[in-house]
Amino acid sequence: MNPNLPPPHLNEEINARSKILTIFVIFLFAVLLVRLFSMQIISGSYYESLSRNNRIRMVSIHAPRGKVMDRGGVVLVENRPAYNVMMMPEDVPNIGTISQDLARILEQTETEIEDRISDSKTRPYDQVFLARDITFNQVARIESEIFNLPGISIDVTPERDYVFKDLAPHVIGFLGEISRRELNVHGTKDYQRGDLIGKSGVELACEKILRGKKGARVFEVDALGRKIRVIDERLPVVGETVVLTIDKELQTIAKLAMAGRAGAVLAIVPSTGEVLVMVSSPSFDPSMFLSPMAPEAWDQITSDPLHPLENRAIRGLYPPGSVYKPVVALTAFSARIVDPKKEINCPGHYVLGTQTYRCWKPEGHGALAFLEAMSQSCDVYFYILGEKLGIDRMAETSRYVGFGRPTGIDFGDEASGVVPSPEWKRARFGKSWLPGETIISAIGQGYTLVTPVQVAKIMSALVNGGRLYTPKILASTPVKLEMVLDVSPADLDLIKEGLRSVVEGERGTARGIRDPMFSIGGKTGTAQVVSGYASRLPDQADIPYRYRDHAWFFGFSPVNNPEILVVAVVEHGGSGSSIAAPIVRDVIKGYYFLKGTSGEQVREDNGKY
Numbered sequence: 001m002n003p004n005l006p007p008p009h010l011n012e013e014i015n016a017r018s019k020i021l022t023i024f025v026i027f028l029f030a031v032l033l034v035r036l037f038s039m040q041i042i043s044g045s046y047y048e049s050l051s052r053n054n055r056i057r058m059v060s061i062h063a064p065r066g067k068v069m070d071r072g073g074v075v076l077v078e079n080r081p082a083y084n085v086m087m088m089p090e091d092v093p094n095i096g097t098i099s100q101d102l103a104r105i106l107e108q109t110e111t112e113i114e115d116r117i118s119d120s121k122t123r124p125y126d127q128v129f130l131a132r133d134i135t136f137n138q139v140a141r142i143e144s145e146i147f148n149l150p151g152i153s154i155d156v157t158p159e160r161d162y163v164f165k166d167l168a169p170h171v172i173g174f175l176g177e178i179s180r181r182e183l184n185v186h187g188t189k190d191y192q193r194g195d196l197i198g199k200s201g202v203e204l205a206c207e208k209i210l211r212g213k214k215g216a217r218v219f220e221v222d223a224l225g226r227k228i229r230v231i232d233e234r235l236p237v238v239g240e241t242v243v244l245t246i247d248k249e250l251q252t253i254a255k256l257a258m259a260g261r262a263g264a265v266l267a268i269v270p271s272t273g274e275v276l277v278m279v280s281s282p283s284f285d286p287s288m289f290l291s292p293m294a295p296e297a298w299d300q301i302t303s304d305p306l307h308p309l310e311n312r313a314i315r316g317l318y319p320p321g322s323v324y325k326p327v328v329a330l331t332a333f334s335a336r337i338v339d340p341k342k343e344i345n346c347p348g349h350y351v352l353g354t355q356t357y358r359c360w361k362p363e364g365h366g367a368l369a370f371l372e373a374m375s376q377s378c379d380v381y382f383y384i385l386g387e388k389l390g391i392d393r394m395a396e397t398s399r400y401v402g403f404g405r406p407t408g409i410d411f412g413d414e415a416s417g418v419v420p421s422p423e424w425k426r427a428r429f430g431k432s433w434l435p436g437e438t439i440i441s442a443i444g445q446g447y448t449l450v451t452p453v454q455v456a457k458i459m460s461a462l463v464n465g466g467r468l469y470t471p472k473i474l475a476s477t478p479v480k481l482e483m484v485l486d487v488s489p490a491d492l493d494l495i496k497e498g499l500r501s502v503v504e505g506e507r508g509t510a511r512g513i514r515d516p517m518f519s520i521g522g523k524t525g526t527a528q529v530v531s532g533y534a535s536r537l538p539d540q541a542d543i544p545y546r547y548r549d550h551a552w553f554f555g556f557s558p559v560n561n562p563e564i565l566v567v568a569v570v571e572h573g574g575s576g577s578s579i580a581a582p583i584v585r586d587v588i589k590g591y592y593f594l595k596g597t598s599g600e601q602v603r604e605d606n607g608k609y
Contacts (some may be wrong), residue, residue: 043486057088057221059127060192062599063212064158066239068172068202070248071276071475075163077172082133083140089128091221098149105141106131123331127176130193132291132528133159133571141164160196160290168251170311171244171411173201176285190214196290201311204241205411206474212239222549245274251591254279254566257583263551264312264452267587270460270562273469273480275409277587278565280312314407314414317449318569321527321576322377323552324444326462326495329374331397333491335441335554340370340494346380355435357383360526375505377524379443384519386442391433394441395421401458401485403450408480409471417454420447429606433567455554456567461485463496463521463556463565499523500559509552509577513585518592519559522584524576525552548572553580557588564591 061277068077085106099113106113108131117128128154128602131138139154146152160175175196183191191197197211198204215236220228222531254265254277267277269469284301301309310316332338349355350362357449359365359379365372373381398404418424420441440446453471461468466485485492499521502508527550551573556565566584573579 026478050398055220056218057091058216059086059155061213061215061217061234061236062157062195063236064238065208065212066206067241069243070246070251071244071274072247073243074248076168076244076246076248077163078161079158080161080336081156081271083136083139084129084132084155084157085134085138086153086155087117087128087130088151088153093150097492098152101145101149102130102142102152104133105138105145106421127155127192128239160287162286164248164252165285165287167248167255167415168246168278169201169286170280170285170313171201171246171278171464172286173203174199174289174431175203175204176289177292195543199289200309200412202244202411202474206242209240210242213237220260245276245473245475247276247594249594250587250590251279253279254583255281255283257568260568261573261579262306262312263314263567263568263573263580265568265583265587266313266452266456267564267566267591268456268460268471270464270565271467271469273457273460273471274479275456275471276312276441276591277474278473278566280310280316282308283305284308310410312452312569312571314409314451314453315413316451316569317415317417317572318451318550318552318571319446319448319527319529320444320450320455321525321550322379322444322457323455323525323551323554323576324448324450325374325377325382325442326459326499326523327398327401327403328385328389328394328442329370329495329498330401330462330487330491332393333494334397334487335389335393337388338370340403343369343371343383344372344384346378348380349381350383350439352383352387352435353441357436357439366408370494371498371501372505374495374523375501375508377509379501382442383439386427386438386516387435389420389442391438391441394438395419398448401456401461403448403454407451407453407457408473408482409453410474410477414453415451418447418449419449444525452567452569453508455552456565459523459556459567460556460562462492463499463562465489465490466572494522495585496559499556503555504559510555510581512577513555513581515585515589518588520555520557520585520588521559522553522555522581523549525578526550528553529572545572549574551576551579553577553584555581555584555588557591564588 013057058431064079067075069075085102088097095114095117099110102113105112109337113130116130142149142152142154162172176199178193178197179190180196183193198207203210213236215234217230219230250267250455254267257281258265258281261281263281265277266275268275345367346359346365348359348362360377365376365378368376368378368381398419403417405416406414423432425431425447437446441448457468457471466487468482468485470480502522502524503510503514503520505511510522513520527549529549549572551570553576554565554567556562566587568580568583570579
């Protein structure tokens with residue numbers, strides 16, 4: 001036996017172990033092959049997708065919104081470049097560290113940034129808006145530190161530019177970040193968290209055509225999420241331009257005429273329903289909503305007692321006062337209950353049962369027929385008409401011409417107003433109608449509530465021959481003639497003559513705005529807010545602001561063939577003749593100045609009054 005050879009029993013043990021090792025290695029290779037087969041053949045497309053997603057990103061390219069222009073092509077709203085801070089959360093290794101670095105640059109807190117990330121992320125690889133429209137200094141600081149900010153990028157996007165700031169914000173509206181509710185309504189196909197969407201006015205009404213269509217950019221990133229190269233790009237489609245019927249210059253004149261008062265001015269073309277002016281005061285700058293607003297700032301706006309965000313022209317509800325008298329006259333003429341030439345005596349008051357109802361002129365107007373009653377706005381004359389007509393007939397005519405329902409203007413959420421009746425009062429308050437409520441309804445007091453746009457629409461029909469047009473503010477909206485009032489042309493002519501005498505007559509309540517260059521007709525209105533103050537405190541300056549009367553006036557020119565009708569209401573302004581009427585006159589004068597028509601031509605073409 002060779003002493004250098006291992007013993008036989010040891011060889012057998014080595015062979016046995018070799019076989020086990022061989023089997024184990026073969027088993028490992030088999031498992032590896034099965035795994036490779038599964039990954040490359042069975043699940044190959046899945047892992048290929050994962051691999052691509054680790055290095056490929058796709059982001060949206062925001063489309064520039066369409067411009068908004070006035071009727072003459074003046075650009076009211078356009079776009080400008082803005083620098084926004086974006087984050088791809090999937091590429092950020094440590095959210096806390098990045099939030100800390102960005103908070104220092106963006107002058108925000110870490111919590112604000114982290115909350116925005118958690119609130120905005122909806123899908124993997126969705127970009128998140130961290131800051132909108134940052135300064136050039138902030139852009140420079142981020143760019144200088146970009147290698148230490150993985151997943152962070154600066155995107156240049158089109159930002160809304162409201163050229164004339166607070167000129168017509170209630171018409172144009174404003175944008176704001178899309179809410180969760182709006183996102184659920186519109187879906188995530190066209191919108192993402194952080195996108196801006198129309199919140200009011202034309203921006204809201206024309207959202208679909210203004211917003212355009214997003215593009216997309218596909219690019220490759222490195223292991224830290226930094227862009228390497230653009231692979232593919234689809235350009236966005238710019239939104240369509242919207243043209244308004246508003247005249248920018250006339251809008252400016254009306255805004256200046258309001259001189260900071262609370263109220264509304266609205267100018268309309270009586271023969272088409274086109275709105276030339278829509279001013280709601282106080283105003284605001286719509287650009288302040290483009291960036292996230294602090295809760296304190298929002299609370300300050302919403303708690304403002306003057307409610308600057310409300311469009312008073314279409315949503316402001318006011319008792320109409322004496323501007324309602326033409327509708328009462330129309331009702332009386334149609335019912336044939338009054339002879340316009342018959343005089344009625346006004347001693348300064350009217351007694352009904354145990355109640356005495358005063359005329360605005362304490363000493364009375366004496367004996368006067370319809371034209372003088374309209375010219376001097378005699379309350380007693382219309383008390384008598386109201387009692388003879390009854391509330392049901394007045395309410396029926398009011399609803400027929402358009403009070404108590406939206407006008408149908410092509411933007412905005414307008415108020416309906418109130419046309420009171422016994423049935424309405426019973427349903428609203430559970431009480432019966434009182435005879436005295438009919439009396440005061442005849443002069444536009446009591447429960448009656450109207451909007452300035454309703455007054456503009458209805459009074460336009462009374463002075464244009466009875467054609468009731470739907471107001472419109474979008475140039476693309478067709479002119480819509482709703483109906484021709486079933487009213488005698490002679491009755492309409494008589495009402496228009498009465499309105500002419502309000503300004504042109506020697507004792508008209510608005511004779512102070514007569515102009516030798518052009519003719520004006522119209523009606524003053526002083527709507528009482530709280531009863532009692534007028535008699536006890538005749539000086540408006542002594543009455544607390546919130547209890548002062550609202551001042552109304554609507555005027556139209558030229559009288560024979562009106563081209564423009566203007567309505568003005570000044571909240572708690574006092575007298576319609578001294579406060580609201582000059583505003584209307586200034587807008588009408590501005591209209592002729594901008595048109596380039598001299599007053600003498602107006603008088604010559606339309607009759608000398």
